[in-house]
Amino acid sequence: MKDKCQQVSSDFASQQQNVLQNPEPRLVDELRVAFLGRKGQITGLMENLKQIDPSERPEAGKLINLLRKDIEEQIEALKSSAQSGELAKVLNKDALDVSLPIADTLPKGSLHPVTLMRQVLLREFRRLGFTVYDGPELDFDFYNFSALNFKDDHPARDMQDTFFLKNRPDMVLRTHTSNLQVHAMLRERPPLRIVAPGRTYRCDSDLTHTPMFHQIEGLVVDQNISMGDMKGIVDKFLKAVFGEDLQTRLRPSYFPFVEPGGEFDLQCVSCRGKGCRICKMTGWLEIGGLGMVHPNVFEAVDYDSEKFTGFAFGFGIDRMAMLKYNLSDLRQLFEGNQQFLGQFPVYS
């Protein structure tokens, strides 16, 4: 038995030598099967054990076990060296030209600057506790004009060049988002704190006017709202959007649905009030109209105009987007050119 063991051992040594020349995992496994497998040489030795004298069996068994342990250890060692060889091969492959362009399988999209501006505005107003409201773009004269204190046949109606519907003489394309004031007040009771962004339409088209544009309407109604609150809210949000260091200015103006009415100016974001092309040398940028809700409007929606006061504002989103992103051509916003639009991000 001792001889047989020695023969197996030297057999293993020679085959091991071959594998060591080229330590591939496949060869290591073949070696393992040849010696430790079900029909391997070690198993063969164990089979032989049955034929020898029982008194010699313990001794012989010990020898075989020693040999098996030895071969197992050797094979383990071979395995790990084969593994490191493989790892080295994977590691040592040719370097890539990392400067080659990607195949653009994940092209970047973009949101329209007006949408980005809308995101900013809604975020700021929700922070100030406002609810966002939406409604129709085609609306009755009642919501767009008469409930907002535009008297029939009054030149105030000429302030907004209105698109009328052909087969519905009492309907218009809303000229402002202020129609949402009426919708909201007819549906809700104070306290009200809403903003309503959306598309608006006027039949006017030149370098600085497009027949469709975007506004955001605001409406705050409660029992003790003052012009000071109006100044405070608008100032807070403009500064949040354009920067804390800019001055704002409120001056009187007229819109039929507010009294007292005004316009809000922001110090020019470009020249900071010195006067430049963007602000037409005035140092100020007109942001929009606002004022205290006219008692006639409250009465049109059955609110008690003695009990409630409130303010409303309507600002141009397109204008604000142009200021924020420093754009010079209003018309380009609506041409759908991907080269221009594609440069904007997905998040504001």
Added chain:
Amino acid sequence: MRVSLNWLNDYISLQDLPIEQIAETLTSLGLEVEGIETLEPWTGEVLVGQIIEAKRHPDAEKLQVCQVDVGESAALTIVCGAANARQDLKVAVAKVGSTLPGDFKIKASKIRGEKSFGMLCSGKELAISEDADGIMELAEDLPIGTSLAEHFQLRDTVIEIGLTPNRTDCLGYIGIARDLAAKLKRPLKVPDAEENKREPSLLTESHIKVEIAQSEDCGRFIALYMDKIKVQPSPLWLQKRLENAGMRPINLIVDATNYVMLETGQPIHAYDLRDIQGGVIRVRRAKDKESLTTLDGSQRQLSGLDIVISDAEQAIGLAGVMGGENSEVKTDTTEIIIEVAHFNASLVRKTAKRHGIHSEASHRFERGTDIHQVESVAVRVASLIQDLSQEQAAGQEPLPRIAGKALETGAELPALPRIALRLPRVRQISGISTLTLQDCIDYMESLGCKYLDRTEERVVLEVPSWRLDIIREIDLIEEIVRLHGYEKIPYSLPMMEIGFLPENTLIEFIDQLKVSMAEIGFHEIISFPFIGPLDLEKFQIPQDHPYRQVVELANPLVEEQRFLRTSLSQSLLKALLENRRHGIVGSRIFECARNFYEFRSYECPTAYQELKGLFTYGAHLMGRGREEDRPLERNCIGGVLDQPYRLKTWQQAEIPANFYHGKAVVTKLLRSFGADDLSFSPINPALLPWMHPKTTALVKIAGEWAGYVGELHPHVADAFGLDFQSLPIFFELDVEPIWRQTNVKRDYLSAALRFPPVSRDIAIILSEHVTHADIEQSVSQFNRRKFLKDVRLFDVFRDPKLGTDKKSLAYSLTFQSPNKTLTDKEVEKELNALLDHLRESVSAELR
């Protein structure tokens, strides 16, 4: 409104203030300054000079060499070609270095060998008059060396004010001056109409009778007779003032009426008495088929909605809008009737609109005029005519005479409104707690209010007749805050209940939908929703199709924008063309916006019933709005995937875009919002006539219409000039079915499956007509399903060897159990059962 500062200074003294401060004050009053124009007639010096010697030019018969004294130490030598240049004449001298109108530079020169230092000017050369016939002959008493620009008030600053329609009082200079006077606390100077110039023996009523047919058309009509009129040009200063205010000087009479209109805001008209037949002026409605040629030379067909001024026979003026040609003041007019009236604002506005006239008069009447000032205006204009005539005649001719009394017709004047003002309300609205009742009274008095009665916290005020915009207490509050200064309002934040208004989740959903679309790699566009009749034709949409039920505008800007779109594809196609025009390939654009439909009195043919999801109000509409009969607005999201899908790269050849790329985009977008139950089915070609009938699918979510995806119809591509061999992919989805999916409650695995999945691949041979969707359908009905988790198609194979009209589809099947590791036997059993099921349901054979 153009305001000449020279002129405004007649009513309030502003000479000491820099123009910037005046402009700022006006803007702070709500009279927004939109522009400031400095008018300089010329640069350099043009002075009054006197010719002290005029000699014939030695070398030219028609030229004279003059020595001209301009008040300097030495006389100037000036060669002049005018025949009227003569000794002692006072002349206009443009000095060397000045530049006259028309960019005419005056230089020292030599004319036929004689040196000349300056120019003697004609009225035309100085743009003072049209007179080019010789040099100007100035008045003898003009001091030598006087600046002509100053003498003729040619230097002026014009302030352009953007007047809001409520401030009718500021359509006259006095109104603007009154606001400034109140704000700056300076006196207002209103010209007196001087009674003493009137001729008591002249009676208006012996020349004219006035009849008003309907008192609601005309509240008051003043007629004032004048005779000994001489129609001549107005003085230069007045002509310049009118020009600077934007009006054309015509003659002294017309100029005077315009001047007083700009001064007071009250339109005035002057008639030639000879042209008023029958000695009567009637204010009445026009008769049917009556016509009138207005001063602008147009013949107008009138109707019973127009108020006219007529004599005994015919209309002689369109009341409040424009006078008639037949009664205008002419060069030989000697007797006039001055009309100052008050007309119904609404009717004047309608007449002006109907006839397409926007005159200075209609602009004022339709906003409302001050009925209380008509008589004083008539006297003022008559006095001005007299004064101007005197100025022009220089005492040599008889002056016009004014009748002793104007003829006043009309109902009793309305009482002035009286409004109570409460101090606590002023403070509450303004947020200015420091205002006192006395402040309020002071401010309102400075604007012409009278206070009638006061208690500690309340005052009753009478509103002046010219402030038609002050109707309620809130209007008084605005005046007080305006004069006090908006800048003095303190900044505060509202003290209110937190409250809670639920927000329509659709709003935020749409914003998120856009973000998702952009994340998929699309670029958002925003387009105008207008389309034209030609677009509908090119889109091949038949008259009875739901997408042809357009909302039509009554007043489109252009024909191509007559309708509102019914599909985003109509707008997206135009954007696609724009991108192609700019050489942008493979554009991926999308828009999320509304389509508009007019379904009133529309019956949808059965062929289009699948589109009935369109026929409901959008969920953006809430409350009362939903109960009204309106055109429909539906929020949609649509996009274009242009060719190619991917440009060639160093790794891959160019990949053309096909239907499946579009389907992938739609699927990814919808799955992001939990819409798992998707189906894509072939369309009936009539359903979407602008889409390719063979490569377009109807998209349904949970069996409900949601939109479509596919190739553009080749005819449509061709009609728009696109290459029909390489069709772009379009898709459009109605937002609301997607949004509704976000509210669907679904069952989620409470934890990940712990036991390993087992996969098996099969290939089955099918008839060509059996689609992948049929297989999916069949699998979903496989009732012995126990462990099958997923079925994924990985190959489509066609070969004649499979048999005619046969194809092979290969699927990878995944089996998994939540509570054990599956054995081969269990998997085989279920796989065989599935194959049996497929054989029975779709005649599938294992390949």
